[in-house]
Amino acid sequence: xxxxxxxxxxxxxxxxxxxxxxxxxxxxxxxxxxxxxxxxxxxxxxxxxxxxxxxxxxxxxxxx
Numbered sequence: 415x416x417x418x419x420x421x422x423x424x425x426x427x428x429x430x431x432x433x434x435x436x437x438x439x440x441x442x443x444x445x446x447x448x449x450x451x452x453x454x455x456x457x458x459x460x461x462x463x464x465x466x467x468x469x470x471x472x473x474x475x476x477x478x
Contacts, residue, residue, distance in 0.1 A: 469476045
């Protein structure tokens with residue numbers, strides 16, 4: 415009986431521990447995304463501007 419009780423307690427504690435670890439990992443991942451978002455948006459704007467410049471300089475690329 416003691417083995418069953420200790421097994422159940424450890425089993426439940428393991429799930430609680432895993433829930434905490436996963437929650438912590440997700441929180442840190444979301445914080446990293448928030449930190450990187452302005453840089454990613456800026457790099458997308460730069461890439462779009464470079465694409466427009468390239469097409470303007472090379473109209474044959476856009477069938478123009």
